[in-house]
Amino acid sequence: MECRIGCGACCIAPSISTAIPGMPEGKPAGVRCAQLTDDNHCRLFGQPERPRVCADFTAAKSHCGNSADQAIEILSYWEEATA
Ligand code: SF4
Ligand code: SF4
Numbered sequence: 001m002e003c004r005i006g007c008g009a010c011c012i013a014p015s016i017s018t019a020i021p022g023m024p025e026g027k028p029a030g031v032r033c034a035q036l037t038d039d040n041h042c043r044l045f046g047q048p049e050r051p052r053v054c055a056d057f058t059a060a061k062s063h064c065g066n067s068a069d070q071a072i073e074i075l076s077y078w079e080e081a082t083a
Pocket of ligand 2 (some may be wrong): 010011012016020033034035036037041042043044045050051054
């Protein structure tokens with residue numbers, strides 16, 4: 001599937017262990033990434049500072065669901081299950 005523009009769930013629900021500009025220790029689960037704009041776009045998209053893990057994450061029905069709320073639910077479930 002195509003990434004839902006303005007969704008941003010994968011920039012909120014999961015933890016990210018690598019440093020992100022503005023979040024040198026990485027991002028805790030359930031916290032908005034410092035690089036996520038108010039309308040849920042990545043400020044670093046296409047730039048070398050964007051973490052590799054973000055660039056490698058691809059949209060799929062199995063974890064993105066049918067809405068941003070569903071994606072938050074699914075990604076939060078997997079975050080907890082794999083913590
Ligand atoms: S959760 Fe999926 S649809 Fe939403 S921003 Fe991330 S990749 Fe795109
Ligand atoms: S760096 Fe960009 S893609 Fe990665 S979590 Fe932050 S806003 Fe999302």
